[in-house]
Amino acid sequence: MESFGTHDGPGIRMVVFLQGCKLKCVYCHNPDTIDTHGGEDMDIETLVQKAIRMKSYFGETGGVTVSGGEPLLQATNLIAFFKRLKEENIHTTIDTNGRILNHPVTELLDDYTDLIMLDIKHMTEEGFKKITGQKNKETAFLMAKHREATGKKMWLRYVLIPEITSHPELLHQLGAYFKDFTTIEQLEIQPYHKLGVHKWEALGWEYPLKNARENTEAELQSAKAILSNYFQKVKIN
Template sequence: MHSVESFGTHDGPGIRMVVFLQGCKLKCLYCHNPDTINTHGGEEYPIESLVQRAINMKSYFGRFGGVTVSGGEPLLQSKELFHFFQRLKEEDIHTNIDTNGRVLNNFTKELLDNYADLVMLDIKHMREDGYQMLTGQKNKETTFNFAKHREASGKPMWLRYVLIPGITNTPELLHEMGNYFKDYKTIEKIEIQPYHKLGIHKWESLGWEYQLKDARENTQEEIEEAVKILGNYFKEVKVN
């Protein structure tokens, strides 16, 4: 585990306890938590201690809040997550996974079908060349296969998408994404994240070169145009 945040308000519905797990197979150029990428870092933390911490927060969760597991990529630890979410459901606590959709093993499928009340799925890029450039890995289809499995489960899903000028925020790509997902019944909303450089200092502290320093931030007009385009395809478009 990397860290725990209490009172998260941008990691799913309501007020949430956010558990950040260590390790990710992607190395996204815009990652604002690069310290969670190394799969050999982090600390072991007893599941029951985390469950107890969540129980202690139930009065703050209210009707909509709960626990979100993020990262890094939390589903690299899907076997342990399976037991964690089982216990949270026993305590009637809402569960959410923030994921890039690269892991779809049997434990993940069980989580998606029976224990994850919500999944927030990061869509990195709609095309293979763009996906490889942004993430350093091949085969964008793993994410879309993950989305198909979640859709088949009938359980709620949110999409997340980072708007990078000239890279991911072109009208063609936005329409492409909308057309791909327009018939999905489980997608409640899409959250778009305007590009920012808040994580650069973390890259530098790790001794890594931040390759998007020349990318600019979105103009208000670009953000509004993205919202307008995506509004043709999704029930709700939220700007984070």
């Protein structure tokens, strides 16, 4: 749980991090949430009441964001959670990697989710596999197409890793793919950082990007300039 989150959707937000993810991204800053058997059980109504107590801080734009891990692994329970939040007129956001698009997920997204923040890992299959350890980059694009068809709001997120996802041709490829989508309000560039390295070490895992460096300000601004040709708003987090 995180109160007063300001980088997890619009406005001030209560952020709920769920356990479990089928990917193992090389830069994951919450590797402790990957294990689907970890975490702590929380009663839905308890979470709803926490959100209600924060409503005065949410203002007109804030609300509740569910992140992870991959929250859509628990889509059925999230339907009940988000249904209650909508009864209380609280804005709802899902932060997802887009790997799941089954019936519970489409019901959750179409009926109860005001905004999705969709992580685009890489624009090539080879790059996607190197970053996530899994195949089929198209799953996230299928979710984006589904969201576009519903006409509901979406943000894209893209982690900018020097020499891995920062190549200009990849940025142009990303922009060209999504340039005609009408539901994308903004693209967020997520600068690469090593804030989660200590968590990898605590789990006894070797951090795969130990030799990677963080972005320079010039690199971030260059990426923003390229992507601004394709998206109405580009933000560096």
